[in-house]
Amino acid sequence: MPAYITKQPSCSRAGGRLRRVLAVGVVVLLTAASFGAMVVAAGVIGRPAPRPAASATARLPTDVAVIKPDVVAAFITGRDRQMYRFIFDWLETPTFSCGDLRAVGSESVCFDAPLAPVTTGCLVYSVGVGADWSFERQMAARGCEVHLFDPTAPMPEGAAAAGIRFYPWEVASKSIWIGERLRLTLADIMTELGHTDRRIQFLKVHDDNAAMRLLLDQMTSSKNRFVLDQVDQISIALRLPIYMLQHDLRINMEYDLLETALGRAGEVGIRLVRSTPFDQVRYWFPGVERAVHSSYHLLMVRTGRDTLDRIDRNQKNFRLLQRTWS
Known part of the structure; x- marks a missing residue:
């Protein structure tokens, strides 16, 4: 041992x-x-990492939700600041003064010549029914041919008796059947209804998704026929995507394309008459230097000189892609 x-x-x-x-x-x-x-x-x-608690300074005891520029300074370039400034300056700065602006039901309509809806041949498109269709009813009473589009709501009671024609169609950037729902572009709707050679005196788009799709389709893509030059007045309820506020305000494709769309709207002669926010919360965007909204009711008229290059509509904006993968 x-x-x-x-x-x-x-x-x-x-x-x-x-x-x-x-x-x-x-x-x-x-x-x-x-x-x-x-x-x-x-x-x-x-598991995904839990989201950090919201900063105590992210929301003030007022109606302003503040996302301060210094919080996202590491992710925002000078070009991004210019983009946000351009978008909100465009949305909040009227560029046309209508001398004869009248309330017609729930809408404001410019009756300056030659923009005034005339009785003979007056054509009105309205996208999104909503609870108030007094505008459509009054325009029909004035002798206008009114077409109402909404796949999510039934035809308003009394609309047919008022002479309003209803279609359960969705305005989209591509014409296609989705289940039992028919999606059509604005150009294809005009073709379907035999309005290819007619002017639309008033186009009302109060479907949030359709409003953004319509602008981007008509101004940033050449896939569909350009028809906004056949529209005299446009009323849209534009709701901006604010989900990106949860991602450090990084540049995203929708804002990038919206900047292009608004710039080209000016080139086609579209001018802003009135801008009314319809949300209660305001936000700070880098480069804007003031509290702004995310939802706007816009009245626009086509009265300026048309200088839009139709061929240029299909040019892609690679700035986002270049910055993402460079």
Whole structure:
């Protein structure tokens, strides 16, 4: 027997066994604890990180939700600031003064010549029924041919008797059947109704999604026929995408395309008559230097000089892609 191993007295053998059993138990417990920790860690790693709590300064005790520019300075370039400034300056700065602006039901209509809806041949398109269709009813009473489009609501009671024609169609950027719902572009709607060679005196688009789709389709894509030059007055309820406020205000394609669309609207002669926000919350955008809204009711008229290059409509904006993958 080696000298460094001491023979245990017989009276302590039971205690030795007990110590060995306890030692094995401790090892088992430690192993189980380690394995459990690994499982928990794997679960934590596998789940998305929890969203950080909103900053105490992100919302003021007023109607302004502030996303301060210094919070996102690391992600916003000078070009981005110019883009946001251009968009909100365009949306909030009227560029045409209508001398004879009248309330017709729920809408404001410019009756300056030659924009005034005339009785003979007056054509009105209205996208989105809503609860108030007094505008459509009054325009029909004036002798206008009124067409109402909404796939989500039934025809308003009394609309047919008022001479209003109703279609459960959705205005989209591509004409296609989705289930039982028919989506049509504005150009295809005009073709379907035999209005290809007619002017639309008033186009009302109060479907939030349709308003953005219409602007981007007509101004930034050449896939569909350009028809906004056949429209005299446009009333749209434009709701800007604000989900990007949760992503550090990084540039996104919708705002990038919206900047292009608004710029080209000016080139086609469209001027802003009235801008009325219809949301209660305001936001700070980098480069804008004032609190702005995310939803606007816009009245626009086509009265300026048309300089839009129709071929240029299909040019893609690669600034986002270049910045994302460079």
